[in-house]
Amino acid sequence: MSLKTRFGLVIGAMVLFVVAATTGILYWTEKSFLAREAMERQETALAALSQVARESHLSQDDLMLINYVLSLPAKDPDILFAYVAAPDAKGVPQVLAHTIKDLSGVPLSTLPPSPPGSRVLRETVPQRPDAAAEAVLAVSQEKVAASVEASLSRTRKRIAGVTGVMVLLGLTASTALAISLTRPISRLAQGAGLLGQGKLGTRIPAEGSDEIAQLSREFNNMAHRLEKLDEMKKDFVSSVTHELKSPLAAIDSTLELILHESKKERDPSKWLEDVAAIRNHTGRLSRFVTDLLDLAKIEKGAFSIQRADLDVAETAREVTAFLSPLADKNGVSLRGPKDGAGLPRAFADSERVRQVFINLVSNALKFTPKGGTVSVEIAKSDNRLLCSVSDTGIGIKPEDLGRIFDKFEQVREARSAAQGPKGTGLGLSICKAIVEAHDGRIWAESEPGKGSKFCFTLPGGKA
Numbered sequence: 001m002s003l004k005t006r007f008g009l010v011i012g013a014m015v016l017f018v019v020a021a022t023t024g025i026l027y028w029t030e031k032s033f034l035a036r037e038a039m040e041r042q043e044t045a046l047a048a049l050s051q052v053a054r055e056s057h058l059s060q061d062d063l064m065l066i067n068y069v070l071s072l073p074a075k076d077p078d079i080l081f082a083y084v085a086a087p088d089a090k091g092v093p094q095v096l097a098h099t100i101k102d103l104s105g106v107p108l109s110t111l112p113p114s115p116p117g118s119r120v121l122r123e124t125v126p127q128r129p130d131a132a133a134e135a136v137l138a139v140s141q142e143k144v145a146a147s148v149e150a151s152l153s154r155t156r157k158r159i160a161g162v163t164g165v166m167v168l169l170g171l172t173a174s175t176a177l178a179i180s181l182t183r184p185i186s187r188l189a190q191g192a193g194l195l196g197q198g199k200l201g202t203r204i205p206a207e208g209s210d211e212i213a214q215l216s217r218e219f220n221n222m223a224h225r226l227e228k229l230d231e232m233k234k235d236f237v238s239s240v241t242h243e244l245k246s247p248l249a250a251i252d253s254t255l256e257l258i259l260h261e262s263k264k265e266r267d268p269s270k271w272l273e274d275v276a277a278i279r280n281h282t283g284r285l286s287r288f289v290t291d292l293l294d295l296a297k298i299e300k301g302a303f304s305i306q307r308a309d310l311d312v313a314e315t316a317r318e319v320t321a322f323l324s325p326l327a328d329k330n331g332v333s334l335r336g337p338k339d340g341a342g343l344p345r346a347f348a349d350s351e352r353v354r355q356v357f358i359n360l361v362s363n364a365l366k367f368t369p370k371g372g373t374v375s376v377e378i379a380k381s382d383n384r385l386l387c388s389v390s391d392t393g394i395g396i397k398p399e400d401l402g403r404i405f406d407k408f409e410q411v412r413e414a415r416s417a418a419q420g421p422k423g424t425g426l427g428l429s430i431c432k433a434i435v436e437a438h439d440g441r442i443w444a445e446s447e448p449g450k451g452s453k454f455c456f457t458l459p460g461g462k463a
């Protein structure tokens, strides 16, 4: 059974139950109200009769009482008979007034007995200190029940009409509610199905603030992340292919040239140039493979460092010296740190710290146009060392600053502006893993169009 049918049935059954209970209570209340009202009416009639008897005695006006009693059956059709009796001078009870005209003035004992099924109400009316009259009123139970039943039958018709309308409205509302509750769930199911088929651009409407709208928003966020991951995977595969293919192609063409020219007379400096070029490309390949191995270690949680006493300024100078040919080639001025005198030494892994500097300085050179400057600085900050690599390059937008330290993340526009190999987006995530393994922190500050500054801290060792 579908969720919609189940919702509809449950809500419909609840509506029917509420309507049935409400109308049942209404009917029962109305019935007891009518019965109580009939009894109260009879008691009020008896009280009025007693009052008239009292007034006619006080005013010595028997006619007033007789006329009043005679008019009673016309006022209330439920009344079978009514009379007022009082003892005469000899103390024998006489009927003063009766609804049957002929029975007024006869001795009380001559009155016929009350018919069966009648309700007789009596009230004493004090007249003299030693004598009292009695007002008597009899109603037909059958007639009372019939008039209550007639009113109830009208009530039943009214209730049936209202119930019909309420049930119709309730069932329509329950169906509408069931549809409105299940439609977003069906949309989610359809969306999940499309995502499963690989249509990662699928999004579903998520208006409102209820739980289902929240779930829909989460679904859209998930689809967005999956789409981004897919894009990153595609970019990564094409970057990896490029990173492997371009140095291999360069090595291949250099070797082919060497083979071709091997039998000819050749300038020895040309040999050196070619071998240096091949070494440069194998170095690039080897750095790329090292990055991939590092990534695998980080993913496995097996990334470790070997700490020792280290002169960080010296390491930074070695790196700037190593990368200065590249800086010259790009037409960028590369400045190493000032003399490290007065700086504390670090307690860190020298190879890994060198790797961080190489990554940061390579990035700075890659994203700084000709004529720019890249400088490395080391300073003391409390008992730590604060290292920074600043450039006057293209800069990074604030919204990209947070994500560039994640693996495979590259700023798309920056790729086209890069000088030399585009890379794969692994460098900064490896730097982050290295710095954090040293209990340090790495971050970037940047102003688009003006330049960037990458900073990281390292624990201090001996002064």
Ligand SMILES: Nc1ncnc2c1ncn2[C@@H]1O[C@H](COP(=O)(O)OP(=O)(O)OP(=O)(O)O)[C@@H](O)[C@H]1O
Residues within 6 Å of the ligand: 291, 359, 363, 364, 367, 391, 393, 394, 395, 396, 404, 409, 410, 411, 412, 414, 415, 422, 423, 424, 425, 426, 427, 428, 429, 452
């Ligand atoms: N100095 C910088 N100036 C401007 N953008 C930078 C700078 N350094 C890094 N970025 C941005 O951060 C991205 C990620 O850098 P990261 O070093 O992780 O990867 P990559 O240099 O693209 O590739 P890889 O380091 O794997 O060769 C870069 O692609 C670039 O968009």
Ligand SMILES: [Mg+2]
Residues within 6 Å of the ligand: 359, 362, 363, 423, 426, 427, 428
């Ligand atoms: Mg890099």
